[in-house]
Amino acid sequence: MLNRPDLDFDPLDPAFDADPYPLYRRLQHEDPVHWWEASGGWLVTRHDDLVEVLLDAKRFSPNRKYWEAYEPPPSGLEDLASVRMLNSTLSTTEGKQHLRLRRLANAAFTRSKVQQLEPMIRSVMDGLIDAHRSRASIDMVADVGQLFPVTTISRMFGIPAGEQLEVRFKELADDIVGLVNPLLPTSELMRGLEQAEEFLSLVHELMDWKSEHPAEDLMSAMLLAEAGDERLTRDEIVSMVFSIIIAGSETVSNAFSLGMRALVRRPDQLKLFLEQRDLRVTAVEELLRFEPSVKYLLRFATEDVKLRGQHIIEGQTVFLSVPAAHRDPDVYAYPDTLDITRDASNNYSFGAGPFFCMGSQLARLELKIAFETVLEELPNLRFDAEDWSYTPHSVLRVLNRLPLRFDPA
Numbered sequence: 524m525l526n527r528p529d530l531d532f533d534p535l536d537p538a539f540d541a542d543p544y545p546l547y548r549r550l551q552h553e554d555p556v557h558w559w560e561a562s563g564g565w566l567v568t569r570h571d572d573l574v575e576v577l578l579d580a581k582r583f584s585p586n587r588k589y590w591e592a593y594e595p596p597p598s599g600l601e602d603l604a605s606v607r608m609l610n611s612t613l614s615t616t617e618g619k620q621h622l623r624l625r626r627l628a629n630a631a632f633t634r635s636k637v638q639q640l641e642p643m644i645r646s647v648m649d650g651l652i653d654a655h656r657s658r659a660s661i662d663m664v665a666d667v668g669q670l671f672p673v674t675t676i677s678r679m680f681g682i683p684a685g686e687q688l689e690v691r692f693k694e695l696a697d698d699i700v701g702l703v704n705p706l707l708p709t710s711e712l713m714r715g716l717e718q719a720e721e722f723l724s725l726v727h728e729l730m731d732w733k734s735e736h737p738a739e740d741l742m743s744a745m746l747l748a749e750a751g752d753e754r755l756t757r758d759e760i761v762s763m764v765f766s767i768i769i770a771g772s773e774t775v776s777n778a779f780s781l782g783m784r785a786l787v788r789r790p791d792q793l794k795l796f797l798e799q800r801d802l803r804v805t806a807v808e809e810l811l812r813f814e815p816s817v818k819y820l821l822r823f824a825t826e827d828v829k830l831r832g833q834h835i836i837e838g839q840t841v842f843l844s845v846p847a848a849h850r851d852p853d854v855y856a857y858p859d860t861l862d863i864t865r866d867a868s869n870n871y872s873f874g875a876g877p878f879f880c881m882g883s884q885l886a887r888l889e890l891k892i893a894f895e896t897v898l899e900e901l902p903n904l905r906f907d908a909e910d911w912s913y914t915p916h917s918v919l920r921v922l923n924r925l926p927l928r929f930d931p932a
């Protein structure tokens with residue numbers, strides 16, 4: 524193994540988050556499968572290597588149990604609601620059990636089911652923008668990005684808008700999103716989950732209520748979901764709610780704020796987005812390519828394996844850099860240029876293979892509606908201050924604020 528400490532960096536350094544691309548370009552040329560000392564794993568930066576690893580789920584698994592540093596939850600705790608929940612999430616199950624969970628839950632995420640959510644998502648976005656329309660300034664992170672995905676999820680579960688239940692659901696959801704880090708030591712994860720007990724009982728309350736009053740919502744759909752003669756158990760539904768909140772809130776928030784900033788930086792592209800409605804779907808793909816919110820996808824080697832000449836040992840961590848792969852000049856012409864007319868549908872923001880994002884259709888629709896609502900409703904958008912900073916985060920690129928000005932109504 525050739526060690527290249529000159530190409531190393533601190534994964535939590537906000538200065539690196541501000542512009543990681545020059546170093547990624549060097550890594551792609553000089554050390555595409557790089558031993559990343561600071562994180563204790565391999566960093567993969569080329570598009571074709573990332574795809575190879577994602578599609579080889581047998582030798583590269585997202586399941587923590589293959590990790591060399593994995594400690595199982597202490598024995599005797601199997602009956603704890605939080606441990607039962609952890610054991611049936613999508614990323615802790617594999618093979619047939621994982622497929623079964625996906626098949627049952629997928630019924631709620633089909634293209635046509637997602638299309639039916641459009642009026643609801645529009646009304647969530649309109650509500651957020653209405654509150655600011657007359658003020659001439661808005662923080663796209665605090666006032667929009669952080670609020671609309673979790674509100675959307677809460678409505679999808681059939682939680683009535685404006686009621687105490689919605690407030691509690693959102694507060695508790697905010698508490699658990701921090702558990703998104705797959706490299707969190709089990710002891711810390713268990714501590715986090717203990718605090719999530721209140722969240723678990725809220726989900727049980729919701730299940731009881733929806734069992735008695737089924738309606739056209741995701742919670743009722745999961746309670747009724749059947750594939751052959753199989754159903755989701757109550758523990759599995761709790762895990763699914765947990766996975767959906769973790770996977771579907773901060774990811775959307777950050778993709779929105781990073782995408783919004785990219786558009787405001789490029790007034791020609793912003794104008795094109797507004798003028799050519801038929802470009803909006805490709806624009807979302809290009810924004811996901813240009814500034815993805817997920818920094819790395821994680822895999823653990825299930826056996827010794829060679830990747831581009833590097834010898835990866837069973838149990839080692841492989842960090843797949845989505846932002847680097849999305850700027851790979853072998854795949855994208857002028858990769859550092861935002862061009863909403865390009866076909867960027869081969870971006871890997873949502874992963875690939877058996878663990879491909881279940882919410883990708885929903886996320887795409889949410890982002891399209893969010894960008895168009897903001898751009899159509901807030902004229903002459905421009906930066907208020909360009910003093911953004913980033914929250915240190917191991918897997919997501921988290922912009923702290925995005926203050927913008929516009930011409931008030």
Ligand code: HEM
Pocket residue numbers: 585613614625676766767770771772774775778816817820821871872873874875877878879880881882883885886
């Ligand atoms: C821009 C927004 C989003 C991004 C960038 C994103 C990205 C991803 C990625 C990369 C994965 C695969 C992780 C891996 O291979 O290790 C994933 C999985 C998943 N996502 Fe998303 N996601 C987004 C939005 C959503 C939404 C809105 C939902 C649901 C409401 C959702 C639900 C899920 C679920 C349940 C999984 C687990 C699938 C499995 O393990 O089988 N995601 N997401």
